[in-house]
Amino acid sequence: MAATVMIQGAGSNVGKSLLVAGFARVFARQGLRVRPFKPQNMSNNAAVTPDGFEIGRAQALQALACGVAPAVDMNPILLKPESDIGAQVIVQGRRFATCKAREYAALKPQLMAAVLESFTRLQAEADLVIVEGAGSPAEVNLRAGDIANMGFAQAARVPVVLTGDIDRGGVIAQLVGTQAVLDPADTALIKGFLINKFRGDPRLFDDGYALIAERTGWAGLGVLPWFTQAHRLPAEDAADLRRSGGTGGFRIVVPQLSRIANFDDLDPLMAEPGVTVEVIGPGRPLPVEADLILIPGSKSTIADLAYFRAQGWDIDLAAALRRGARVLGLCGGYQMLGRLISDPEGIEGTPGSVAGLGLLDVETVMTAEKRVTLTRAAHVASGAVAEGYEIHIGQTDGPDRARPLFTVAGAAEGAMRADGRVMGSYLHGMFSADGFRAAFLRSLGAEGGGVSYDAGVEAALEALADHLEEYADCAGLLRIARAGV
Template sequence: MTATVMIQGAGSNVGKSLLVAGFCRVFARRGLTVRPFKPQNMSNNAAVTPDGAEIGRAQALQALACGVAPSVHMNPILLKPESETGAQVIVQGKRFATAKAREYSALKPQLMSAVLDSFERLKSEADLVIVEGAGSPAEVNLRAGDIANMGFAQAARVPVVLAGDIDRGGVIAQIVGTQAVLDAADNSLIKGFLINKFRGDPRLFDDGYQLIQDRTGWAGLGVLPWFTQAHRLPAEDAADLRRTGGQGTFRIVVPQLNRIANFDDLDPLMAEPGVSVEVIAPGLPLPVEADLILIPGSKSTIADLAHFRAQGWDIDLAAAMRRGARVLGLCGGYQMLGRTISDPEGIEGAPSTVPGLGLLAVDTVMTPDKRVTLTEAVHAASGEAAQGYEIHLGKTEGPDRARNLFIVEGQPEGAISADGRVMGSYLHGLFSADGFRAAFLQGLGAAAGNGSYAAGVEEALEALADHLEAHADCEALLRIAKAGL
């Protein structure tokens, strides 16, 4: 029988995704066939599976930790926020609906069948499935119809280990308080707890650790020190996005859009020794001393273009370009750089046509057909091959497409301005290719290293597994998984 265990958090951002990735690697290198699973994820940082479907990027990293390709069944429900109250609902990798929060609550009962179907598929091919919760089960106001935490655990009969974040303080209240607000049936699923992100001497928490065990009756599975190499792994969502990376002299500036999406493009650049990357929060000016301004992807291009202008970033961008900065727009950022963006069918809101930033002689028309695919590309300037992916709505055409950035399946892709200083592309993930990254940066005058980004991620996953082996009771976790309910 397949062993299963679920890591839930006593709050948001306690490190669940990283814990699941680490435990996946721990048990995979012990020879077990391991699969990650997250019933419901909310993120605009998506990954593309080999069959052209979307899942959360955290599950793609967890699949890598298991040594397998990502599967749509690892994250059957993906919510991609489009506004403060609404999100696109992806079910088993495909767009299912766009729903506001209240509407989504009504959808949950029918979505549980897809969740359980995917879970059973993973169980059929694995010795161990490690499940990641979402948010916190202590949000008991959301318990009715829940498919992400205890609702799933009850339906699938999966034992739970609760993780708390000591770094933000109040971890005793986090864990003991969770038990206090859960009903008896949900509490019976929890078999242990972990303390994550400890800084300093963990022995100083011995009394607190014992107090939690005494109050809850749950088994303590360890106090985990802060994992210092977490920055070497791809960030899951905008809340985890690092503001700065690298110490090099070539300065890349990235405006943080309100609905920033698929920003894994930044991780390999932040690992480059000759580069510094600065993510600029709303309300702050774009530094005019930038060498490259990179406008990232967006889940809501027209709304984020308005957001861009509202920060005065269009003025800063023009000033930086006068000082010699280059500009690169990716996906939604590419669309913003053009002359116009038209949404005749109202895909992103009311039907409209809005002026773009006018830095590329191209125009975009939003269409309902979403392109989701892995992509093999060749950098037109250097001939370097790269592998990436596309997730976007819309088609972009215009004179500047005659100067293409890439070649995909023998066809030109992207656009370059007549003076060569502004570039745009729909392709994500290409900077993970070491040869292309070096050629692109060198073409802009930056010093590029010869390190392997993929090797760095692998080293960090191995270090994470070593970290958990040293500080968590991995044997007890496996016993809980095998014992079931």
């Protein structure tokens, strides 16, 4: 079976996803067959595998770092929050249930079998599996039934490396305190520690580093400086959503919906030198001087439509249109632009219908069947090809579908108002296609082209691997993986 190591965090957002991607690239460059694995992920930023399954976006990036296609076994449990207290549960790539937090706590023990099944399949095809934890094992109140951190590590007998985030302060307490609250059987699985996100001279932390090693007995695997190119890699957590990007003259404004989904659609636009992208949070008006207002995807379209109106953004949107702005809705944003959204089965909550923004002459009916697929589309206006993915419930139709944004295998996809100023599409990932992105921006009067988005991501992964090889004890990490527990 493959050697395995698990990267856990002493807190949330310590950089686990990026570290797994970076170490995956380090060892893949050494010729090892590496696979990423995350037992349970919580994110509305999902990716689609070539065979039509859903996994977390971070695992798709980690697969790219390994040099392999993303696969459903890399993330067998995906939680997609739909409200403050409930989430859609995806099991091995397919929608399984919608649960409130207490209901999911009771369900978790039943899901361990699927987690271990996927993990075993990955081990069989790899030399090394690098596992990513979720949140922190220090949340010992959640230990019973855990499948994301120490519960999984115990079940699969996987050694753990614990990571602390020094940028937040208190990193000594993060690591030593985690050891203090864990059950001794769980503590015994931790074999090493990493310090991440250090700013300045790492040697200034020598005494603190030694203190952690002395107090815990764990092997120190390095103090990692802040990785300045992290913004070039797709983020998974909405907390990491960049508020702005680019310095160009063409202004794209994006309302940050409360359940924003698949927001990595914005990354290629932020990489364009002729564009400035601004993400507008709650309590702020949408700038009416925008050239393009992009309404992103949402995990809960109807709830986010109400949220959109509660912010007064519907009024701002109408004012921006009067001043000459264009509007593009993606997936849930596309559904919001129509005249009506009907949910007869109550898939998103109470059964019923709500009026949309009325800017496209289309209507959407929510259906239980979820469309999850990779999609190759041709831009009607330019002929440029965009390779993206669809991941949505609901079917949209109406007169404005007679003016599609794309064609897919000869069929219409998306819709456009007669004056061309309002557009909608279900195609996520469209802007990753350099040719389409350039053609689309030029059609709106913006500068576009000359930037290879995928090449930029690849360069950032290489730089991340170089960074870890310089500052982390990669050989020590591999020894831990091969020694096991």
